[in-house]
Amino acid sequence: MSASQAFAARAPYRGSGAALRGHPLLRVSNLSAALSVVLVLLQLRGGTVGEVAALLAVPVSAAAVFAADRRYLPTVLLLALPSLGTLSGRDAHGLVSTATAPFVFPEATTFVALAGVELTAPLAILAAAFARVVLELLRGGRVFRGVLPWWLLPLFLVSFLPVLAGGLQGQALGYNRWSQGPRAMLAVAGFLWGIVVVRRAGPEGVARLTRQLTAVVSLAALLLMVRFLHGMMVFLAVGFIGGVLPGLVARRRFLEAGLCALSVAVAALSMTLTTFAEVVLAIGCVVLAAPGFRAAGRMLVRAGVFAACVMSGLLIWAVMQMQGKTALEMVTRDEGLMAYAVFKLMGDRGPLWLAAVEQITGGPYLVVPAGRPLRPQSFDYGGLVYTWEFGAHNTVLELVRNVGVVGGVAALVLMGFAITAAVRLLLSTPSSALRGLAAGFLGVAIVGITTGNFPVYDVGFFLWAVGGMLAGARLYATREALETAGGAA
Known part of the structure; x- marks a missing residue:
């Protein structure tokens, strides 16, 4: 443990926010959760x-x-569900089709729009979390001491300026998803907000x-089982459910x-x-x-996580080398897991990765118009070139093509x-x-x-927020270990 970590552990951050804590609506967390259920x-x-x-x-x-108070996490998650975790009339990306889903939101949106962007709960969550992070930095950034190096926070904030300029440029060019660049940075900033939450908890x-996060995962399991949870929230929930399962059994x-x-x-029926x-x-x-x-397992975890990260990059590189005729020969419609995996890589992910790389290398590099559609070449439908706006299906490529290199x-460093x-x-x-929460986070983050x-979409805010909470929890776990050993002041 470094000296700054030891100091931060001995002096847990509390912060103010008394005005919000005293607000009648948020004074009792159960009241806000009940209100959120009614609104949903x-x-x-x-x-x-x-x-x-x-x-x-x-x-x-x-x-x-x-408020950055752990008691309101259920409220935040519940209010985000209609837009991020359930099917709506405009959502065609759920894992369970709209026709078979018992819970369908006709419109998970509002009738208010700012500069063409609908004012929804997820957007409010991203903006409020970033505002709280900026407030903590204006107070001196003591909340992050011992968790992050001092240079990372100003780097992240300064890098947000060209991203914001790129978003405005994308809006001026008429791109439908022009807000994706700034929203991606706000989603990753959830990591900083998660640190604030755990430091305020002490x-x-x-x-x-x-216990609360484990209960939230159990609630997500219930919602998934009754087919209330769909869309991108499934990708977030399933990994954490797998992570906490062994601990619950133990x-x-x-x-x-x-x-x-x-x-x-x-x-698994639609996995x-x-x-x-x-x-x-x-x-x-x-x-x-x-x-x-013991040591053998820890070594395997380190090696496995490192290998997963390296293999991710090698996988993208290998797929990008297989173009044209090679890809056409490899893509098949045969049944079986291996044939399906090859089809997903060659016929689905591969063309999108290639189109994203071409878009990134073609520039610009600093201020990038956010929301530019991709123009992939379909390897499995006769080489048809089509327009695709939903993303590159790789976080690194999707991030850089929307926010630029800086x-x-x-964001990748964070x-x-x-x-x-x-x-x-x-x-x-x-x-x-x-351990279960950390393992679930790693499974979702690396694969995602x-x-x-x-x-780097709105739902990713919750992933990185949990990562920030785990980073802060490690600080206090180390402190507890030192106190047990008699080494803390």
Whole structure:
């Protein structure tokens, strides 16, 4: 432990925010959670009632996030569900089709738009979290001391300026997804917001926060099992469910463990290679990091995480080398897991990765118009060139093509710190609950960065927020270990 970490552990940050804590709406966390449930259910009705409920969810979610209080995490997650975790009339990317889903939100949006961007709860969450981070930096940034190096925060903030300029440029050019660049940076900034939350909770609040996050994962398992949870929230939830499952079994919490196992089984009916890889990596990390494996298991975890990151880059490189005729020969419609995997790489991911690389290398590099559509060549449908706006299906490529090199490097460095902190916590904490959360985070983050867009979409905010909470929890876990050994002042 460095001197700055020791100082930060001995002097836990509290922060102010008394005005928000005293607000009647947020004074009792159960009240805000109950209010969020009502607003979510009203949005199920659709029409004017649903739109008004979605609009009311905006200030409530913003206030809950800005308070940076762990008690309001359920409120924030619930209010984000209609836009990020359920099917709507405009969402064609759910894992369960709209025709078979029992819960369908007619419109998970509001009737208010700013500069062409709809004012929704996820947007309010991103903006309020970033505002809270800026506020903490204006106070001196003491909340981040001992967790992050001093140079990382100004680097991230300065890199946001060309990203914002690129977003405005994309709007001027008429791109539909022009806000994706700034929103990607705000999503990654969730890591900083998560640090603020855990530092405000203090060392005595880490155990409560851990129980709360585990309960949220169990709730997600229930929602997934009853087919209420769809869309990109599934990619976020399944990895964490796999991560906490072994710990629940070890602690003999068989009811929650059974719920998690059933939810994974239900998800398996429509499970993609992404979610399958998340579950396998998460369970593997938590099992190998268990105390019974000792040094051998810890070495395997380090090697496995490092190999997964390296293989991600090699996979992209290998696919990009197989162009034209080679790809056409490899793509098949045969049944079987291997044929499906080859099809996804060659016929789906490969063309998008190639188009994203061409777009990035073609410039510009500093101020990039955000929201530019890709022009991939379909290798499995006769070489047809088509327009694609949904993303590059690789976080690194999707990030750089929307925010530029400077913003992309700053965001990737922050992601690297989040992954490193999770690995260190996984290998050092005696808490099986924290190990499960860290393993779930690693499974979702590594797989999502390789084959998905969601780590830099609005839903990615929650992924990096959990990463920030784990980074702060590691600080206090180290302090508790020092106090037990008599080494802390």
